[in-house]
Amino acid sequence: MKTASIVGAGLVGSLWAVYLTKAGYKVQLFERRPDIRKAEISAGKSINLALSTRGWKALDTVGVGDAVREIAIPMSGRIMHDLESNLTYQPYGKEGQAIYSVSRGGVNARMMDIAEATGQAEIFYNEKCVGTDLENGIVFLENSETGKKWEVKSDVVFASDGAFSAVRYNAMQKLDRFNYSQNYIEDGYREILLPANEDGSYKLDKNALHIWPRGRFMLIALPNEDGSFTCTLFMPFNGPNSFKTLTSKEAVDNFFQSTFPDFYTMMPNIADAWEDHPLSSLAIVRCYPWTHGKTALMGDAAHATVPFYGQGMNCGFEDCSVMWELMQKHNEDWPKVFEEYQQLRKPDGDGVQDLSLHNYYVMRDYVGDPKFLLQKKIEAHFSEKHPEKWLPLYSQVTFSHIRYSEAWKTGQKQDAIMKNVMAQFEDIENVWNSEAVENAILAELN
Amino acid sequence: MKTASIVGAGLVGSLWAVYLTKAGYKVQLFERRPDIRKAEISAGKSINLALSTRGWKALDTVGVGDAVREIAIPMSGRIMHDLESNLTYQPYGKEGQAIYSVSRGGVNARMMDIAEATGQAEIFYNEKCVGTDLENGIVFLENSETGKKWEVKSDVVFASDGAFSAVRYNAMQKLDRFNYSQNYIEDGYREILLPANEDGSYKLDKNALHIWPRGRFMLIALPNEDGSFTCTLFMPFNGPNSFKTLTSKEAVDNFFQSTFPDFYTMMPNIADAWEDHPLSSLAIVRCYPWTHGKTALMGDAAHATVPFYGQGMNCGFEDCSVMWELMQKHNEDWPKVFEEYQQLRKPDGDGVQDLSLHNYYVMRDYVGDPKFLLQKKIEAHFSEKHPEKWLPLYSQVTFSHIRYSEAWKTGQKQDAIMKNVMAQFEDIENVWNSEAVENAILAELN
Numbered sequence: 097m098k099t100a101s102i103v104g105a106g107l108v109g110s111l112w113a114v115y116l117t118k119a120g121y122k123v124q125l126f127e128r129r130p131d132i133r134k135a136e137i138s139a140g141k142s143i144n145l146a147l148s149t150r151g152w153k154a155l156d157t158v159g160v161g162d163a164v165r166e167i168a169i170p171m172s173g174r175i176m177h178d179l180e181s182n183l184t185y186q187p188y189g190k191e192g193q194a195i196y197s198v199s200r201g202g203v204n205a206r207m208m209d210i211a212e213a214t215g216q217a218e219i220f221y222n223e224k225c226v227g228t229d230l231e232n233g234i235v236f237l238e239n240s241e242t243g244k245k246w247e248v249k250s251d252v253v254f255a256s257d258g259a260f261s262a263v264r265y266n267a268m269q270k271l272d273r274f275n276y277s278q279n280y281i282e283d284g285y286r287e288i289l290l291p292a293n294e295d296g297s298y299k300l301d302k303n304a305l306h307i308w309p310r311g312r313f314m315l316i317a318l319p320n321e322d323g324s325f326t327c328t329l330f331m332p333f334n335g336p337n338s339f340k341t342l343t344s345k346e347a348v349d350n351f352f353q354s355t356f357p358d359f360y361t362m363m364p365n366i367a368d369a370w371e372d373h374p375l376s377s378l379a380i381v382r383c384y385p386w387t388h389g390k391t392a393l394m395g396d397a398a399h400a401t402v403p404f405y406g407q408g409m410n411c412g413f414e415d416c417s418v419m420w421e422l423m424q425k426h427n428e429d430w431p432k433v434f435e436e437y438q439q440l441r442k443p444d445g446d447g448v449q450d451l452s453l454h455n456y457y458v459m460r461d462y463v464g465d466p467k468f469l470l471q472k473k474i475e476a477h478f479s480e481k482h483p484e485k486w487l488p489l490y491s492q493v494t495f496s497h498i499r500y501s502e503a504w505k506t507g508q509k510q511d512a513i514m515k516n517v518m519a520q521f522e523d524i525e526n527v528w529n530s531e532a533v534e535n536a537i538l539a540e541l542n
Numbered sequence: 543m544k545t546a547s548i549v550g551a552g553l554v555g556s557l558w559a560v561y562l563t564k565a566g567y568k569v570q571l572f573e574r575r576p577d578i579r580k581a582e583i584s585a586g587k588s589i590n591l592a593l594s595t596r597g598w599k600a601l602d603t604v605g606v607g608d609a610v611r612e613i614a615i616p617m618s619g620r621i622m623h624d625l626e627s628n629l630t631y632q633p634y635g636k637e638g639q640a641i642y643s644v645s646r647g648g649v650n651a652r653m654m655d656i657a658e659a660t661g662q663a664e665i666f667y668n669e670k671c672v673g674t675d676l677e678n679g680i681v682f683l684e685n686s687e688t689g690k691k692w693e694v695k696s697d698v699v700f701a702s703d704g705a706f707s708a709v710r711y712n713a714m715q716k717l718d719r720f721n722y723s724q725n726y727i728e729d730g731y732r733e734i735l736l737p738a739n740e741d742g743s744y745k746l747d748k749n750a751l752h753i754w755p756r757g758r759f760m761l762i763a764l765p766n767e768d769g770s771f772t773c774t775l776f777m778p779f780n781g782p783n784s785f786k787t788l789t790s791k792e793a794v795d796n797f798f799q800s801t802f803p804d805f806y807t808m809m810p811n812i813a814d815a816w817e818d819h820p821l822s823s824l825a826i827v828r829c830y831p832w833t834h835g836k837t838a839l840m841g842d843a844a845h846a847t848v849p850f851y852g853q854g855m856n857c858g859f860e861d862c863s864v865m866w867e868l869m870q871k872h873n874e875d876w877p878k879v880f881e882e883y884q885q886l887r888k889p890d891g892d893g894v895q896d897l898s899l900h901n902y903y904v905m906r907d908y909v910g911d912p913k914f915l916l917q918k919k920i921e922a923h924f925s926e927k928h929p930e931k932w933l934p935l936y937s938q939v940t941f942s943h944i945r946y947s948e949a950w951k952t953g954q955k956q957d958a959i960m961k962n963v964m965a966q967f968e969d970i971e972n973v974w975n976s977e978a979v980e981n982a983i984l985a986e987l988n
């Protein structure tokens with residue numbers, strides 16, 4: 097029987113296991129943590145995530161979409177909360193389009209269940225990968241409870257062990273001519289659980305992603321199935337209004353009361369809950385090659401990104417559907433599959449990172465800029481009139497299967513067009529929805 | 543007595559040991575290799591290097607300059623060898639200015655001798671650093687001959703263990719928010735020893751750096767004391783005219799005969815000598831922070847670069863003189879010294895890398911471009927007339943102590959000025975040394 101090893105049974109590893117069982121592989125997954133389905137542990141990082149079109153496709157291709165749909169909450173737009181507690185709603189896409197809030201642990205557990213139920217996949221917990229023989233497909237393991245060291249050889253190895261991949265660090269990074277970078281941004285994040293009302297109902301509109309944009313920092317909230325919201329505060333580590341200034345209960349209390357008044361009303365005990373989740377950092381990790389010998393990196397191990405486009409998991413899931421297509425195309429001739437996988441997919445890994453980083457800067461530096469908001473308004477207006485000529489960048493990324501690298505290129509082109517057009521009209525604020533502006537855009541497009 | 547550990551007794555480590563003994567430290571150096579003064583081994587990487595003004599200053603500050611002068615060969619300019627074996631000479635700087643060819647092993651050995659002679663420095667060979675407790679100043683070692691593991695604690699630790707620093711990889715890279723990148727360029731290099739004539743005399747002019755520029759690849763030669771030259775072929779790993787195409791003796795022979803005819807005449811047995819030195823890769827390594835707790839990175843461990851400006855060692859030596867000045871300034875208050883060292887020096891590490899990479903592209907893409915050569919000619923002409931207004935970039939980097947970061951900025955400014963000025967004159971080829979062009983540059987400078 098064909099055998100495969102997967103290092104890391106997180107979101108991507110557990111989905112990829114299902115794919116491989118479907119292709120008839122005997123799959124062994126090695127996961128550093130205990131079984132999240134049994135243990136009272138968090139699945140790490142953000143507790144819930146936004147799942148969108150690319151992710152759904154990868155789930156549906158292998159028939160696990162419906163299992164995830166059962167626990168997915170649609171969010172059809174964002175609701176912005178200003179300093180005076182006023183709300184503004186912005187739909188994410190067209191009527192009927194939405195992104196979905198899903199629990200990391202919930203999705204992960206369902207995919208583990210499905211993989212195991214095939215009878216072809218076995219998950220080994222508390223098994224830390226400590227090294228890899230990339231060329232011979234050998235994974236070196238150490239059990240964190242017994243300390244026992246052992247190794248497993250298989251036909252093919254997939255490293256989906258996350259942003260700080262042990263396979264990448266211990267083996268790939270030692271290869272000659274392996275390009276690698278890890279770049280932290282100035283901001284970190286801390287999660288906060290906003291509980292449900294006593295009767296289990298939601299404290300905020302459930303079918304939206306909530307944002308409290310405050311210039312250099314922001315709070316967001318995504319709904320959970322139990323009526324609670326998982327909120328995340330993104331802000332710089334250092335400087336004025338930074339995590340460094342929020343070190344006492346009093347400071348936290350004052351900060352929330354003055355900066356997020358409506359949130360504070362819903363959660364006056366925020367200062368007590370402040371330390372429930374750790375302060376975490378955010379990095380972009382790029383590398384190349386993604387494959388060597390019998391081993392391939394997938395998901396965050398290949399292209400971890402900052403979460404400002406909500407695409408990290410979606411991109412990792414898309415890795416699975418791409419790898420799957422290439423398996424068919426090359427009839428499981430792995431050297432060929434791996435070579436095309438990395439050549440095809442690396443630009444899209446870079447693309448999703450460029451897009452995410454761009455959105456970080458947009459949120460950080462432009463979201464309050466009237467020029468920028470006007471530009472978005474004109475784009476939306478034009479796109480509505482000429483949907484076949486202009487798909488807004490957000491929709492390309494979130495609601496399409498256009499390659500990330502393509503979306504990023506088109507997005508930059510669109511941006512340049514808009515800057516040109518807006519510079520042509522002195523009174524653009526007044527004529528933004530005029531035919532003249534429309535024609536100017538059409539002219540630039542040709 | 544104050545104690546210091548140095549990991550890596552290469553060029554920077556052995557020089558820094560001399561500095562520390564001068565400051566009254568008991569110094570222990572841990573070097574992975576055997577003693578190069580006893581063993582018949584190469585000191586790794588390039589066999590000789592170009593030493594210039596920054597390097598000399600760092601050597602002289604601690605009184606070891608004269609010991610190195612004894613083995614240094616001045617190169618006052620470059621001699622270009624074209625396809626027809628014609629030679630062109632370009633002086634590097636003004637009358638009397640030169641860069642110096644020195645043997646890596648020779649410089650290293652002399653500095654080891656001097657450090658040991660103080661009675662305060664001890665060098666441990668075959669001791670591989672396998673980890674570091676950055677905060678407590680503990681270096682973990684493993685003897686490569688006996689396998690014995692031990693550890694050493696000292697007041698302060700310096701990691702000068704090169705581009706693939708074990709301290710950086712095993713300890714720094716695991717710190718939260720440590721930024722890191724290793725980027726390989728498309729080119730690799732292979733060294734070739736061009737022996738002396740039978741009577742021990744040089745086969746080429748000894749007081750020059752020889753270059754055979756051939757567009758996408760080039761051969762260079764630096765003199766050794768024994769009459770030989772160490773030559774280095776830089777070329778892409780892959781593609782037409784790449785190392786990949788030079789895999790048979792016949793291919794090597796043909797390539798040298800047709801591409802470097804005068805070199806081939808001097809060394810018709812090139813194909814036999816081809817494998818004497820390995821094919822090696824070239825990377826830029828950037829990281830930050832450079833210090834943590836009691837530990838600081840110096841030299842290539844902090845800022846390895848590609849060799850196209852001949853500044854890697856010089857920059858590492860300059861790290862020593864900068865660290866030394868800060869030791870005096872802060873009275874050896876190491877936390878303060880380290881903080882200012884990294885803040886001050888990081889931009890210059892980036893600067894030397896930007897400069898080196900720029901020169902790689904220049905050599906690769908522009909060195910044959912008539913526009914580019916004309917620009918350099920105009921710059922040289924202008925600089926001669928207005929030396930106080932325009933110091934050519936090469937001189938800033940090689941013959942001055944201007945910070946690398948400043949030189950890089952000034953260089954970019956000069957480049958922009960030249961591009962502007964040249965665009966103003968349609969017949970620039972004819973009027974390049976005219977007063978009009980001179981005045982245009984002067985106008986741009988204001």
Ligand SMILES: Cc1cc2nc3c(=O)[nH]c(=O)nc-3n(C[C@H](O)[C@H](O)[C@H](O)COP(=O)(O)OP(=O)(O)OC[C@H]3O[C@@H](n4cnc5c(N)ncnc54)[C@H](O)[C@@H]3O)c2cc1C
Nearest residue numbers: 104106107108128146225257258262395396406408409410
């Ligand atoms: C704050 C935040 C918010 C985010 N929001 C979104 C979002 O809204 N939408 C979205 O699409 N993405 C989002 N992401 C990105 C998303 O979390 C990641 O892209 C996704 O988790 C990647 O999945 P993965 O399986 O590749 O890695 P992971 O989910 O990190 O899984 C890696 C697995 O490998 C295991 N492992 C690690 N090391 C070893 C080892 N040595 N041996 C064995 N096992 C090991 C880990 O325990 C883990 O189970 C967000 C990320 C963050 C940080």
Ligand SMILES: Cc1cc2nc3c(=O)[nH]c(=O)nc-3n(C[C@H](O)[C@H](O)[C@H](O)COP(=O)(O)OP(=O)(O)OC[C@H]3O[C@@H](n4cnc5c(N)ncnc54)[C@H](O)[C@@H]3O)c2cc1C
Nearest residue numbers: 550552553554574592671703704708841842852854855856
């Ligand atoms: C082809 C080429 C040409 C070059 N030409 C020039 C030039 O002309 N001019 C110039 O200024 N620079 C030049 N350079 C750059 C120069 O070689 C480096 O900048 C310089 O060697 C850096 O010195 P260092 O002491 O920091 O590192 P290294 O010289 O690399 O020394 C590091 C030392 O640490 C030891 N070590 C490594 N790991 C461990 C460990 N785990 N434990 C203990 N010890 C360890 C190594 O054995 C070595 O002795 C060139 C480089 C190359 C590759």
